[in-house]
Amino acid sequence: MSIKILNIALADDDEDDRTLFKEAIDEIPIETKLSLFNHGQELMDHLSLPNIILPHLVFLDLNMPIKNGMQCLQEIRKNPMLDQVAVAIYSTSSSEKDIESTFIHGANVYINKPNNFYNLKDVIERVLQVNWQYQTSNLNKDNFLFRL
């Protein structure tokens, strides 16, 4: 997929976080198309729609009601159709064990939610960049693990 536009999805129950995320994305030079979801179930419903253009990268907050990030992650990874979708866990600080657990369950990226905007932008940009490289080159997506 050598398209310039990166399709991104974010599932986070916090409205502020969603807003901030969008603002950050908008200021990043990479061309993107962002879809926002309020919680995990919404995201999963959307992903299971037929004929949708799959996002290249999905950001998941861990602590969400109804369906949290971990559950979404597992569901996504169980679905072979969503093999090509990279998953970034986006959460406030967790223990090492939890972080490792997300990787083990198939997450590609783990991001600690930064506490200022610049960092947020920076982090997102780096993730997008790396992801973009993986999408456009013959780097092995299975080994795509990135931690910030």
Added chain:
Amino acid sequence: MRINVRIDCNLILRTVLREQLDELDIAYELSGPGEVFIRQELSDEKKERLVLALRKYGIEIIDDKQLALVERIKAAIDEMLEHEGEIAEKVSCYLASKLNYSYSYLSGLFSENTFTSIENFIILRKVDLAKEFICNTDLTLTEIAYRLNYSSVAHLSAQFKKTTGLTPTNFQRIIEKRKARFAEQT
């Protein structure tokens, strides 16, 4: 039963291209990495068939000349890394001579189209190779560092961590646990 495979992308590309072009009865010539010289004029219909056939294998025909060059740079980088031990000259010289463009032009073009510099990309690629080594072989970190032309394991670890945020050991452990989990589920 689990088998590990390594991919020689260039070879696969060439093989598939040959097969498909032969099947469609198109006269061709494979020139440099990622480049095919079609000897004849293709009708729209044939072109579409070719595009579809190749797309099945994940091969996209790059219309854009710039993108094509970027691809060639990437392929050249791959080749360079393959023989890195034997290449004495600097990256810039190597690429410039291989692709017949000035390095500054190549570098500018690359950054514009990929949002990252050639140097960064090389690092990324090297780390990616390291990942492959870690996952698919029994080589020690020392051996991998040597293979990828790092001056020491510490350097490899440093760059690895900088690039991925994880130490090579952590990475290995995670991959192994992933595999174990996958094996459990199936």
Added chain:
Amino acid sequence: MNFKEFSTSTKKYIILLIASVVVLLIAESVTFRQIGLLKESANRVARNLEVQKAINNLYTHYSTMQSEELMALLLGKEIKESSWEAHKERTYTSYKSLEILLKDAPAQQKRLREIGELQDAYYNALGSLQESGADSTLLSGNRPALIKLTQTLAAIRAIKDQMLLEEHRAVTLRKEEFDDRADITPLFTLLLALFSLAVFLLAFARIYRNKQRIKASQEFLESILRNTNNIVNYYEPVLDDSGNVKDFRIVFANECNRTYLGLDPEQIKGQLISKVFHFLSLNGELNQLIRCYTDQEVVYLDRQLIVQGKKMWFKSTIVPHANGILVTGTNNTRAKEDEEKLRDLNEQLRNQNEDLLRAEAFLEGVLRSTKNVIMSFDPVWDGMNTIVDFKLLYINTAIQGIVNNEVSGLVGKNVSEISPLIFDSDIFRHMVACYKDDKLVDFETTYTRLGIEHWLQGTAIKWHQVITLNLVDISKLVLAEQNLKKRNLQLKRSNEELESFNRVASHDLQEPLRKIQMFLSRFFDMEQGKLSKKGQEYLAKVNKAAERMQSLIVNLLAYSRIDSTNDNFEDVDLNHILNKVLEELALTITETGAKIRKDKLPVIRGVPFQMEQLFLNLLSNALKYSKPQTQPLIEIRVEEVHRSHIGQDFIKSSRNYHRISVKDNGIGFDPANASKIFEVFQRLHQKTEYSGNGIGLAICKKIVENHFGHIHAISGPGEGSTFIFYLPSS
């Protein structure tokens, strides 16, 4: 085979033999004499005849002389003197021999003398005749001489005839005598011969019979020797130059030599025993054999020999016999072995006895000392194969705790009488089950006494048709367990509360904080231009405060997250941990150009993650507090020390400890603060100088103490720092 008879008959035989010899000798001598007499008679007769012949001879001489003379006269010849001499000589010889012959006959001798005298006269006559002869005529002159001659001769003839007659008479006598004797003598001889023959035959018969006897005994002997289980050998002595016995030669060896010693009897015959029987050189056996022979004393030997690699016991009797020694050897090996086995068995029995006694003592000790009630029963059956009761066979003294009866009074009684506690309860059921199924039954049951509930734990076991019950009062234990469960539940609850606090803190506390910071930064971005300098300042301060608070929460979380339970200890290779940490810090190490020297670290029991945290904190501190413009040099050393050599004051439950030190050449600190630095939130520097919030070392301390160790630090300002911690060595 009567040997006694044999030997006495030999005596008889000898007597007989002597008698026969005597008789034979007598007979022989008699016969001999007879023959002598016969010979004498014969001689006599012969002599007589000879005498007669001699007489005749003599007369013939005279006669011849007369004839010759007459003839000479007649013829008128002269007879020479020499011939007369010759005749006289001849006559003289005959006369002499006749004299000798008639030595024993005086009468005849007398006559012979007469003849002798006449002979003189005869010669005279002859002589005178001769003289007158020469010129004579026969008839006239000579007639007186001639008549004299003739007369003399006639006288001689008359004597001769007398003599002959005498002789003839003697001969006849002798002949008679001879005839008599000739009759007797052959008879004697024949008798003698017959007698000799008889003796000879008898002797022969005797000899033959003896020979048969000997043969029989020999065969008997040989049979014995062959079939005996003993070695029977006969040796004759071999003398040295001074005539002392130095060795023996084997004259006879029976088959058993082959059987026991592997020697071929035929081969060893004739050989020296010192060469054949090597064991004789041991223990002076050869000397004993020699002594047996020289002193003619019986020698007994009872010893162990090694023959062809095997150990055997031989009991030998050595007896002097004839001209040598007879050796009889019995292979005693079996007997000796059996003897030894018996001895061993006895020993075993003795030991077993001792063991039994000890076991009994032990058992009695156990039964008396235990607080468990131990009882043994026999089941009591009804007619239909059901157990209805149990009869007490034995009960130990501990029963006095539960049932207030004397022990002795209970034995023999049934359970139903002694203890309704047992009879009416589960215990009875369990006992029946145990007996019927022949398997061990463990059970627990409760009973109430004086309103208090007690717990009993019991084991029923069937052993050799007897059922034994072992009861323990576990009331205390049960209560303690119940208490423990309660406490555990409490702890669990409080743990859960803590966990949810953690969760809350980690997410819910940080969330708002993050928002504050985030929106502050947004606010700053958007309204920066509109703010006064002071305003910006204040905003910055707010932000900083928020940052600090977050950092605090993060570190508090880290601190609290250190799990203090140590039942999830595992074997941790500290080298592995250290390498991971070095990897983690690889970037900083490269950037600062730090040099790390490390010893080979041990494997300890602990939590891997906590160890990682410990080393991470210590090393990142070492890197962080490095001297500016100096290459950081970090040394990690380890040694094992005995607890008595550790000066630090803490509970040293392990005998040995690993003393690990992390030394750097950084800025160091004032030793007065050595203990303060490990306290939570204590920082020795301004907030601006060094990042961090003072909790890293507190975390280290908590981790080390969690591992039953201790940590302290040594330093001086500008002299670098050494952090030393002790971990138990398993």
